[in-house]
Amino acid sequence: MRLHGVGVDIVDVARVTRLLARGGSFARRWFSDDEAARCRASEAPALAFARVLAAKEAAWKSLRIGWDAAVPWRCVLVGEQGVVWFEGEVAEVAARAGVARVTVTTSSVAEVAMAQAMAFGPEMPLVE
Numbered sequence: 001m002r003l004h005g006v007g008v009d010i011v012d013v014a015r016v017t018r019l020l021a022r023g024g025s026f027a028r029r030w031f032s033d034d035e036a037a038r039c040r041a042s043e044a045p046a047l048a049f050a051r052v053l054a055a056k057e058a059a060w061k062s063l064r065i066g067w068d069a070a071v072p073w074r075c076v077l078v079g080e081q082g083v084v085w086f087e088g089e090v091a092e093v094a095a096r097a098g099v100a101r102v103t104v105t106t107s108s109v110a111e112v113a114m115a116q117a118m119a120f121g122p123e124m125p126l127v128e
Contacts, residue, residue, distance in 0.1 A: 001120035004099050007061025011054040013111040017046040030056070030073045038080070047113060051106040052078045054115035059084045059102050062119035065093055078104065084117065098122065 019026040027036045027049070035052055042048035055078040060071060075090040084102040086094050094102075104117040 001100060001122065004097070004119040004121040005062040005064040007058040007063075007117045007119075009054045009057035009061065009115050011050040011057070011113045013047050013050045013108070013113055016050040016053065016113075020046060020049065032074055032077055035078060047108055050113035051108060051115065054113045055084065055104045055106050055117065058115040058117035059104055059119075062102055062117040063094055063097060063099055064119070065097050067093075094119075 027039075030053060031039070031049070036049075039045055039048035039052060056073055056076045059076055059078070072088060072090060075086055075088040077085050077087060079085070082103050082105055084104050085091075086102075098121040099119045100122050102117055102119045104115055106113060106115045108114065
């Protein structure tokens with residue numbers, strides 16, 4: 001597979017803690033039901049939400065596409081062990097851009113969550 005793009009994002013865990021304390025609108029806007037349930041079940045929910053948020057942002061950036069409207073974050077889905085997939089209009093745009101797969105890694109230090117995503121296109125043709 002050929003590398004299509006790389007995206008990196010950093011999220012302040014304290015900011016996510018404050019957003020979560022305001023009620024459920026933050027989680028409903030940004031996370032699928034499965035993502036939110038997985039984060040809430042974590043030993044450190046705010047950190048888990050921050051890591052998934054950073055992964056979504058990094059995955060989005062790795063697509064290298066222009067977007068004129070608000071990003072439909074619930075269409076950027078982060079599973080366990082670095083799996084990322086897209087639904088709806090984001091999946092359509094990613095396919096048109098030639099993205100076949102996106103992988104992401106996350107880490108955290110103190111109160112900061114970080115993610116790096118790599119988007120891959122199809123195999124490169126052989127050059128003779």
